[in-house]
Amino acid sequence: MPEPFRIGIAGLGTVGVGLVELLQNNAALIHKRAGRELEIVSVSARDRGKNRAVDLTSYEWVDNVMVMADDDRLDAVVELIGGTEGVARGLVSRTLSNGRAVVTANKALLAHHGYELASIAEKNHAPLMCEAAVAGGIPIIKALREGFSANNINAVYGILNGTCNYILTTMRETGQSFEAVLQEAQEKGYAESDPAFDVDGVDAAHKLCLISALAFGVKPEIEQVKTTGITHITAKDILYAQELGYRVKLLGMTRNLRGKIIQTIEPCLVPDEGPMGAVENVFNAVFVEGDFVGDSLSVGRGAGAGPTASAVAADLVDLMRAISVPVFGIPCAAMQEADWGDSGDLTGRFYMHLVVSDKPGVLADVSAIMRDHGVSLEAVAQRGRAPDKPVSIIMSTHKVKQADIQNAARIAADLPMVHTPPCLLRIENI
Ligand code: NAP
């Protein structure tokens, strides 16, 4: 009879409690599939007195999580605290240094210190597993690291933040305000402890730089993700996009453009009847282009207790089966500093929404700026008629260089009759 696989769980919030519930409910199934029993030895959180809605009475309570790093009874420590520094970083680093396995859902930590932690893991022959860090319940890390391991990857596109997708979908479907829908997402356990990480695109950027590392074998560099969130997207943009046959999605895109890696997080328009347009609410999607596999699309719930706990538990089952692969799919020594490209060099079609005074000549002035920057317009429409009052002008362009349209938008923003900075969004046909 094999020894049970013994773990400590650090952090009992949305994900930690979800994991305890899953491990309690599916204990027999996991035992059967992994060939060993999984035993929770100890748990830890900040506040011992908090009601956690799961029965924790049979586990040891640990006040200082660092004790778990040094506990020789444990086969693995599960870090579900969050944050790039402090306790989470210390716990993961020390546990790995002690030669013990770590499972974490902490994409922020890995985006900032992934290479350093992977090196510690490798040096100490300690697995570091992180399936829950990217796209919740979609096993995309396993797919990139194992399933697509024999492919050169050209690009990965994804809806990587469940909170943003939930907000954009619900605003479109119900007309509720941004703030009200964000609060709902927080109540459902989708958002980060600081939801600015979600709506400013930072959480998606954390995930994207891990995807780049897995897809291209480059060291993760969060500073190299050009990041724009969704806070400037108005109900009108969502409506106008819909009228044009599109939906607004926060897309993470990493591509290998003639040897240069370009990583962007930005709200984009995607066809409402296309595969990405159909990914709604808290669902995430990851679209991979490989040289032999071709195109592959995975869809699943991107946030919340159940999907995230499912991914953490899958890592535990891999550890119980003694399956372990390098954190980023290749040994640390083989990982390279990327040659980072400039997103301004990308080309594409764009949507632009300007709020202008309804005066003769405005459209001519804006069109002249576009002409001077080599931007060819596909369609222009005014929404509403209110002489001398603000009205919306909606433009879509033919394929242009991103830097050119961005410069044109900046200059248009300075025109006296333009009221607010133009909303400029890429149109992606995926
Ligand atoms: P959460 O609900 O805020 O839970 C964090 C937990 O960490 C709480 O139980 C908290 O204790 C505990 N904690 C904080 N400081 C601690 C310390 N010094 N020692 C011990 N415990 C401490 O966060 P979450 O949503 O579960 O997220 C956890 C991690 O998973 C984060 O890295 C997050 O980015 C990641 N993640 C979350 C989701 C999601 O859908 N929520 C999805 C994928 C990945 P108290 O409860 O006592 O305050």
Ligand code: HSE
């Ligand atoms: N806050 C994150 C999201 C959790 O909404 O996608 C999942 O990583």
